Amino acid sequence: MKKLLLVSIAFVFLLTSCGSKSKGELVGVQGKKWYPEKPYGMELIPRGSFIMGKSEEDQAKVLNAPTKTVTVRSFYMDDTEITNSEYRQFVEWVQDSIARTRLAILADELGLSSEDGGIGEYAFKQADTTKASVYDKYMLDNYSGMGDTGYEGYSLNRDEDLVWDTSEYPDEYYTEVMDSLYIPEEESYNGQRTIDVTKLKYKYSWMDIEAAARSKTGRRKDFIRQEELEIYPDTTVWIRDFEYSYNEPMHNDYFWHDAYSDYPVVGISWKQAQAFCNWRTKFKNDDNKSRGRQFVNKFRLPTEAEWEYAARGGIEGGTYPWGGPYVISDTGCFMANFKPQRGDYAADAALYTVEAKSYEPNDFNLYNMAGNVAEWTNSSYDPSSYEYVSTMNPNGGDGANARKVIRGGSWKDVAYFLQVSTRDYEYSDSARSYIGFRTVQDYMGEEDSTQ
Structure with missing residues (x-):
C-alpha cells in the first residue's frame, strides 16, 4: 500500500512537471498582460534634476526658497488646470x-x-x-x-x-x-x-x-x-474675497454656465481637490474593472518640487515658465494672465480668469503654469522646509500642518507670484476665487506602439 502511494505521488509530480511552461526554471509569476496607457489630457514629465528655489533675487525678502539641487521621478501632469x-x-x-x-x-x-x-x-x-x-x-x-x-x-x-x-x-x-x-x-x-x-x-x-x-x-x-x-465649489468666494467690489455675476454664473465650461474651477479647498483625485482614480478603475484590465495607480496633487520642475519646462534657471525674465513678449503681448499694473487687471486682455488653454504652453506643453489661477500642491508649507527635505523626490508633507503650498500666481496677483520659484500658501479648508488645481499620476510606462 505504501509503495502504491509513492508511485501515485511520483505520477502526479511527473504530470505537473510535463505541463509546466517554466520547465523548472525561475521565470517569475506569469500574471495578466499589462497595457499601460497615457492618461487622457496629461503630458509626460520626464525624470530629471534641477535647482529648486530662487536663483534670482528674492525681491520679497521672505528667505523661504534657498537654492537646492533635487531630483524627481517621471510623472504625468494635466496639461491644463482642472476646468469647471x-x-x-x-x-x-x-x-x-x-x-x-x-x-x-x-x-x-x-x-x-x-x-x-x-x-x-x-x-x-x-x-x-x-x-x-x-x-x-x-x-x-x-x-x-x-x-x-x-x-x-x-x-x-x-x-x-x-x-x-x-x-x-x-x-x-x-x-x-x-x-x-x-x-x-x-x-x-x-x-x-x-x-x-x-x-x-x-x-x-x-x-x-x-x-x-x-x-x-x-x-x-x-x-x-x-x-x-x-464637494460643491464655494461660489461665494467671488464676493467674499473682495470688499466693496461688484462680482455678483461671477458668483451666479461662473461654475455652472456653459460659457465658463473651459475655464479653471475655483472655490475649491485643498481637501476638495484631494477628494476629486480619489474620485478620478475610482472612476477610471471602475471602467478598467469592467474591461478586465489592471487598475491604474492613483491620481493625486503634485508635490511642490514636482510642480516647480514641471513649470520650468526643462529650462535651467528660468524666472518664468517661458524662461525669460520678462512678462511681455517680443511682439509686446503679455505672456500670462495676471495683474500687470496697479488697478489695471485688463491690460493683459483678461479681467478675471481665462480659458484653461490660453497663452502659449511651456516646453512640457503645460498651459498657464504662471497666472490664471494659483494651484494647490500636496506639500505642506514650512518656511524652512528646503533646509531639511530630501534631495530625491522632496516633499514637505505634514498632516498636522494645515498650511498647504500654492504655486503659480493668479489673475489677481502681481508678476512676482508668477515666478516658478515663488512660494505661497493657503489653509487646507479655505477656498478662493483665484486658486484651482491640476492632478498628476506616477509614470509606470507607455504602451508599445509596435505591437
Whole structure:
C-alpha cells in the first residue's frame, strides 16, 4: 500500500512537471498582460534634476526658497488646470449616486423590484450581500454622505437613466425622493428649483502609508482614514474675497454656465481637490474593472518640487515658465494672465480668469503654469522646509500642518507670484476665487506602439 502511494505521488509530480511552461526554471509569476496607457489630457514629465528655489533675487525678502539641487521621478501632469466642466463631472456623479442610493433604499423598504416598475426600476442590483463579491463590498457606491445606512455591500443600478423632468416622474415615491434633493420651496425664487448643494457629499477612505511605515506598533486598520465632505465649489468666494467690489455675476454664473465650461474651477479647498483625485482614480478603475484590465495607480496633487520642475519646462534657471525674465513678449503681448499694473487687471486682455488653454504652453506643453489661477500642491508649507527635505523626490508633507503650498500666481496677483520659484500658501479648508488645481499620476510606462 505504501509503495502504491509513492508511485501515485511520483505520477502526479511527473504530470505537473510535463505541463509546466517554466520547465523548472525561475521565470517569475506569469500574471495578466499589462497595457499601460497615457492618461487622457496629461503630458509626460520626464525624470530629471534641477535647482529648486530662487536663483534670482528674492525681491520679497521672505528667505523661504534657498537654492537646492533635487531630483524627481517621471510623472504625468494635466496639461491644463482642472476646468469647471471636468469638476462638474465629479459633482454630477456624486449627485447621481445620492439620488440612486435614496431611490434604491425606498424601493427596498417598499418591497419593490424592477418588475414592479416606477421606483422599483432603481432597486439595488444585489439585494443579498452574501452573494456580493469582495470588490463590491469594498468599492461600495454609497457616497451619499448618509453615514451607515444598513445597505453597505449593495450595488446600485446605474443602467436605468434618472428622470429629472418633473413632468415625467414615474410615481409618487420617485417624486418624494427627488424633491428631498432640492432646497425647500420657501427658499427658492424666480420659480427656479435648485439642488441643495450641502447634500452633495463624497465619502471615501484612504491609508496613511507614511504614518504606517514609520510606526513600530499598531495594525493596518489604525492608519485607514475616513473622509466625508461637501464637494460643491464655494461660489461665494467671488464676493467674499473682495470688499466693496461688484462680482455678483461671477458668483451666479461662473461654475455652472456653459460659457465658463473651459475655464479653471475655483472655490475649491485643498481637501476638495484631494477628494476629486480619489474620485478620478475610482472612476477610471471602475471602467478598467469592467474591461478586465489592471487598475491604474492613483491620481493625486503634485508635490511642490514636482510642480516647480514641471513649470520650468526643462529650462535651467528660468524666472518664468517661458524662461525669460520678462512678462511681455517680443511682439509686446503679455505672456500670462495676471495683474500687470496697479488697478489695471485688463491690460493683459483678461479681467478675471481665462480659458484653461490660453497663452502659449511651456516646453512640457503645460498651459498657464504662471497666472490664471494659483494651484494647490500636496506639500505642506514650512518656511524652512528646503533646509531639511530630501534631495530625491522632496516633499514637505505634514498632516498636522494645515498650511498647504500654492504655486503659480493668479489673475489677481502681481508678476512676482508668477515666478516658478515663488512660494505661497493657503489653509487646507479655505477656498478662493483665484486658486484651482491640476492632478498628476506616477509614470509606470507607455504602451508599445509596435505591437
